[in-house]
Amino acid sequence: MLNRNRIVTAAVELIEREGADAVSMRRIAAELGVGVMSLYNHVPSKAALLDAVAEDVLSRIGFADDPSAHWTERVRIQARAFRRIAHHYPRCTMVVVSRQLSSTAGLLPVERALATLREAGFDGQEAVRMLRMFIAYVVGSLLREVGVTPTFAPVRADAVVAEADPALFPVLSELRPHLDSCDHDEEFEFGLELLVQAMAVRAAARAEAQAGREEGGRGGERAGRGGARQ
Amino acid sequence: MLNRNRIVTAAVELIEREGADAVSMRRIAAELGVGVMSLYNHVPSKAALLDAVAEDVLSRIGFADDPSAHWTERVRIQARAFRRIAHHYPRCTMVVVSRQLSSTAGLLPVERALATLREAGFDGQEAVRMLRMFIAYVVGSLLREVGVTPTFAPVRADAVVAEADPALFPVLSELRPHLDSCDHDEEFEFGLELLVQAMAVRAAARAEAQAGREEGGRGGERAGRGGARQ
DNA sequence: AGCGTGTCACGTACGCTGTACGTGCGTCAA
DNA sequence: TTGACGCACGTACAGCGTACGTGACACGCT
Known part of the structure; x- marks a missing residue:
């Protein structure tokens, strides 16, 4: 019996x-050993099918959220979880990224991430912005890693750079040598660490200001939750 | 007379x-008032044409590099220059981003960016990584801003969030309210500033270490080039 | 048992796509 | 004059997404 799930999986x-x-619809139908038009009994269109594919892949993000860990570490873990499925479905990742999907599939990760950021001491606006910035970085990184890469991301610009005139591009x-080689893991972790540190600095500054305000209000108590360490 | 440039522009x-x-090739040909197959005298395939489009858009990045400015400001300017053309050709940006092109079109920006980063005091490896991280962030941001949908709906997950169960997603x-509205300019600047600050901190730490090493070698002089201010 | 209704696999057909190939016209070199 | 070459173009073909119709089957109701 044909159903939506079998189609998406195929x-x-x-x-x-x-x-x-x-x-192509014909290709998928052949893969399932059915007629082409049978697919349309379960999926309204090819576009919708691709959305479903994106949603499916997205929903596979694994969550091993450890509430006892420091929030900076939890941020790292979530970013890596995202990256992991992207590497597991590299070609589908392009579909996910290039498709503006509207469904609840990607909502759980967002909920978790925002909760983590609130926990770090950010207010609503900051938390949302931090998350958006983080997603931008992760998505951009994945685009580079997954293979469909714009030139300016000098990953495999090897050939191009080789041809480039040293006089024009000293x-x-x-x-x-550094442009030729690219250890994706290290690159990702490098940027991730920089971002997390930047966030931690921001969180610390926030806590400081908060403490200052409280001090001005009733004096004493130089608090320091939401540390900037590591 | 038909030529490659006219085709790409069209x-x-x-x-x-x-x-x-x-x-489609037919559509472009019609736009130019020529037969379909005439295009193939100047462009080997549709894929190549799209590559050319990406290259063309990319080459339009404007450079108002101000060597007298602080390197952090130069980084900001370059990021904004990139973003500006993306906004000027929003739909082509998707083509640029989703296409792996190999040409020298995007090389000049890379050269400038790396030069700026070297100037900031980073060594080769760091400069390359900083650049890659930056590109990842910018590309990821543009992907969000430019969207993919035929209509430029600034609407994000609003509708979805509206449907979401508050009990499941507190x-x-x-x-x-923060998720619904998204001022792209402010969002971009927020992340940009965070990144620049993170880089500045790194640069300062580098300079510190450098100074420390020199001090250990011959004593004195707590230097501070490549400041972390701003 | 007969019948209406609904689900679902499937075939056919239409308008679209990219492009391989052949043809004919214009210009230039020998 | 002749041959070669560049270039615009038409035709043709395989493949695409999908609208529409058909027929097989399962069901509840009379």
């Missing part, structure tokens, strides 16, 4: 196996 | 006017 597998370009030529 | 205009999905429901 689509995911097909995308991973042969790339998003290879996906710095670029000098840094070629 | 493609860019068509994409901006009607979206990337509306682009934080999310509480922060709904």
Whole structure:
């Protein structure tokens, strides 16, 4: 019996196996051993199917949230969880990223992330902005890692850089060894750490201001929750 | 007379006017008042044409690099320059981002950026990583801002959040007003500032270590080039 | 048992796509 | 004059998404 789940799963597998370009309704139908139009009894359109694929992949994010850990560590964990599924479904990741989906699939991660940020001491506005910034970084990184990469992300610009005239691009030529190689794990962790530290600094500044205000109000007590360490 | 440039320009205009999905070789040919196959005398394939489009848009990045400015400000300026063309060609931006192109089109920005970072005191490896992180953030932000939907609905997950059960997603429901509205300019600047500050801190730490090493070597002089201010 | 209704797999068909290939016209070199 | 070449163009084909119709089957009601 054909159903929506079987179709989505087949689509995911097909995308991973042969790339998003290879996906067609006929191809998926063949994969399932059914007629093309049978699919439309369960999926309204190809676009909707791709949305479902994105949603499906997104919903696979694993959560091993450890409430006892420091919030900075929890942020790191969540970012890595996101990255992990992206690496598990690299080609589907492109579908996820390039598709503006509207469903509740990606809502749980958002809820968790916001809760973590509130816990860190940020107010609503700050928490949302931090999250948006974080998502931007993670998504941008994944775009680079997953292979579909704009030139300016000098990952595999090897060939290009090799051709570049050292006179025209002196710095670029000098840094070629670093541009050629790219350890995705290290790169990701580098940026992640920088971001987390920046957030921690912000949180500390916030706590400081808070303490100052309280001090001005009734004196004493230089509090320090939401530490900036590590 | 038909030529590659006219074709690319027509493609860019068509994409901006009607979206990337509306682009077909026939459509472009019609736009130029020529036969379909004439295009193939100047462009090897549709894929190559889209690459050319991406390259063309990318090459339009304006550079008003001010060497006298502090490096942190120069970083900001470069990021904004990137963002500006993305906003000028929003739909083409999706093409740029989702396409792996290999050409020298995006090389000049990279050269400038790396030069700026070297100037800030980072060594080669750090400069490259900072740049990659920055690009990830900018690209991720643009992906969010530019959206993918045919209509430029600034609407994000609003509708979804509205439907979300407050019991299941307490934080999310509480922060709904902040999630609903999204001033892209402010959001971008917020993340940009956080990143720049993080970089500045790193640069300062670097300078400190450097000074410490020199002090240990011959004593005195607590230098401070590459400040962390601002 | 007969019948209406609903679900679902499927075939056909239409308008669209990218592009391989052949053809004919214009211009230039020998 | 002749040959070669560049370039615009038409035709043709395989493949695409999907609107629509058809027929097989399962069901509750009379």
